[in-house]
Amino acid sequence: MSAISRSREKWVLLFPAILVLSLITVLPFLQTVWTSFTDAEITAREQQVNWIGLENYIWALTDPDFLEALGRTMYFTAVSVGLEGVLGIAVALLLNQKFRGRWFLRVIIILPWAVPTIVNAVAWRLIYHPDYGALNSLLLQLGFIDSYTSWLGDPDRALNMVILADVWKNFPLVAYIALAAMQTIPGDLLKAAAIEGAGAWKRFRSITLPWIIGPMLVVLILRTIEAFRVFDIIYVMTRGGPSDGTKTASFYVYQEYFSYLRSGSGASYAVVVAGISAVLILAYYAGIRRDQRGA
């Protein structure tokens, strides 16, 4: 078979998949971008949709509330992904040691991740309840607080508590990938380091961490992209409150579309959020490429 016909065959075979992918992702995306340049609204009546160029975008990017929300979203992403990374690797290190009942721990650790986001959010909201939440009860009994506190009542604290709930749900994924990567480390490597005098921390820093950094970057990118678009956990736990303290960028998309029925404007917010996600992806990608080449 000649090279040309083999190449053509490749495209013929790929074509159905490309077609489906385009219909599901590319076309809706293009439609959203188109809408973002108009003043379209959600209405059952006939409407005249006008092209208004960048007006939606200028509005979005000069809206102090939205810019605040973007900052908040960056904070949420950085802290939650950071905590997931640290906690995930720590738990993986633990699960990599030999001890009785390790298999059991390894199995149940996946449970938080397996729970649907909404269920997780509802459960944590109950735990945080100011009057009968388990967190208040536990901390009071342990003597860490004097009286029942409102965890979701203060804007800054609420955001951190939502981050905790999100980290809880997602760290098992990071832990599993880290554990799988750790198990591919040749035993001799760690033994050699031990003989050379490296303590547990040095062994982790010099051998384990560099070894697992590849898969870790991949999973952390995934988590970053997801964290940046966070919506459901916020919607269920706080609806964006208190005092807009937990309103993230995605919330604005929801708001513009469903609450204010401005689809053109909503589309522009959506494109901004997607755009920033894309920048994050590219930055990570460049980081990995550089890391691989340097190795």
Next chain:
Amino acid sequence: MKLKTLMAVTASAAALMTSAAMADTTLNALFMSQAAYSEDNIKSMTASFEAANPGTKVDLEFVPYEALHDKIIAASGAGDDGYDVVLFDVIWPAEFAERGFLTDVSDRVAADLTSKIFDGAWTTVEYDGKRYGMPWILDTKYLYYNTEILANAGIETPPETWDEVLEQAKVIKDKGLVEYPLVWSWSQSEAMICDFTTLTAAHGGSFFDNGKPAFETGGAKAALDYMKTSLGDGLTNPSSLEYFEEDVRRVFSAGDAAFAMNWTYMNSLVNDPNESQVAGKVGVMSAPGVDGVSEASAVNGSMGLGIPSNSPHADQAWAFINHLTNQSTQEEFANLSLPIWKASYSQSAVTDGQEDLVAAADKSIAVMYPRPLVASYTEVSSILQKHLHGSLLDQTTSEEALANAAKRVARIR
């Protein structure tokens, strides 16, 4: 031979099914989960409708209030598969009418109905001179109080002004009877705006004046100051900033509050020994007024039933709505939601056992104050919620909060 029988059977089955399909209509109806009536109540209302109208089935769906608005919007794009009957809040007709989500039913309403139903009830479904449904739940918030706590505090009569509410609360607190005598639903949500509206109305304020924000000064500012004072003085339960109406009911039913603002539905539940620890010790009155400004105050929290514009069964839907809103149905469930019919209030079936409530309703319904009847109300409310909540959290003064809100409202596209 076998093939012929098979074809005959198939043909007759098809004929049967189509004829059955033509006779049977299924209506999709969207309701709210804790709206005055319980789900069981609505199911029994529906059952009696189905019994009276063979050939029509109704599929009921219940959602929390927060989801109601979005579901109606989303279903408007669903063509024939959307809803046929929806429950909507008094704050939405402006928005829905502008965008054509609801069918104009002005022509369907019989002419004599207008005088038989309260004017306040009609405002629930009217916009720009047209009617977009039938009022169904006539509701406002009343001031509930714990008679036992008041008696123990030596208070003889319930408060007649909002200032008196604070004074009495202080007495109760100082006597150590309840740590936080007042409890409200002040989470960042529409529930808080309802309380704010009541207080604004009491202080003679308004939201808009000729299309411009008028809530930076006057009665609205006084209302916000009132709310902040009650928190600052330790009279309002600080957890109120996270509460919805169900939380208010829970706290009040546990005896942990002396005063609470809530809708009609709470009345029967706090007097039910299975649901409440303060059964029989509850008084209900219309929310008080402000000296020299008002006698009583109330917010219009009613809800109506409408037909989405994309419903293919408008006639059957209207029949269902009529059944739900007719006088006998309303009187049957009067202990959960007071009827929209003026005549009902002389029926003992309605007044028995809830004379206080009826008397309060009499006063309150007359002064029901609407929230801004603008198409962009959702956005206005959202902005107000954010800034009011921030001020209640003591992040801003009331001037700052309202000024910021006004600025932002002016920028609404």
Next chain:
Amino acid sequence: MTNNLQKKERTAVSSNPILAVENLSKSYGDLRILKDVSVAIEAGDFLVLVGPSGCGKSTLLGCIGGLTEITSGNIQIDGQDVTHTDPAKRDIAMVFQSYALFPNMSVGDNIGFGLEVRKVPKTERDEKVNQVAELLKIEPLLDRAPAQLSGGQRQRVAMGRALVRDPKLFLFDEPLSNLDAKLRVTMRTEIKRLHQRLNASIIYVTHDQIEAMTLATKIVVMKDGVIQQVGSPREIYDTPANIFVADFMGSPAMNILDADVTMDGLMARVEIAREDGQEPLILYDTNPGEGITSRPAGPLKVGLRPEALTDLGSRSVNADQQFDCLLDVVEPAGSDTFAVIRLGGTEVTARMHGDVDVNSGDTVPICFDLTKISYFDPKSGERL
């Protein structure tokens, strides 16, 4: 600053052996890997632990290195009890079969890793690394990553890492097993040269008995967690302690045959049966050891190395007993030709000169040299 890679004067600072293992046992639950093992070496010894897979030699090495906890017994390095000491503090270095080079560091950093951990200042560290690199001829590779090196180069880097710290004891765990045959021979010589030059104390594990014979000053043969014999290569080769050692060491293996041995005056009369109705082979051992003279007559197992059965032309002075034997198979191997003969109920290999002109099926005279004959108890396999 002295070049610490110069040959050490092993003046006895102490009279302690550099390594003393006493009654070491290691079990994993019910599975006993090492059973009461004791061995000691002096400074400068090259000890090889050899045996088949699963005999426990790597486990023993791991215990000496501190990577495996022992069940009972103790280990002393240079007089200090290190039974419960961290590997890092035993002053040992290890070279692994897989080299265990740190993939994310350069060769230079790999070699200097142990020094860096011990907070040796950079200039001193670099100097030592360069010295070692020079010794092993890997200077041009110092900035490369391990992934860019060949097997042999990685081997040297691993050795460099061990050498640079100048430890009391070097532990090698089958370091040449991953190399191809030719490279293995080259590296073997390198290791031996290093040993001689540095007079280092080395414990070396291998399953290859040729490596054992060529490198060791002392060999420990192990089987199933038990030491079969400890001795110099010559001792192991000439006087194996039991049939297992006799068979395992030396290539081709020692021939073990059934024989009937009786005393005839001061000589031992060795009668070996043959097949096909042939007359049995009668050989005389002029200098049998105590174990035979004091023993009652009876069937035994005798061991004769292939070189004890030769052709006429290559025979030595001592190969003075000659018999005609039928050659079953003839295997020319270059400088030698091996022939398989059926004797004593088994197949026996004779080693003849490579130039000899014989074919399978030929009957040729074979000369027997009994000076190094070994006698084994047929039941226990022990040397008599």
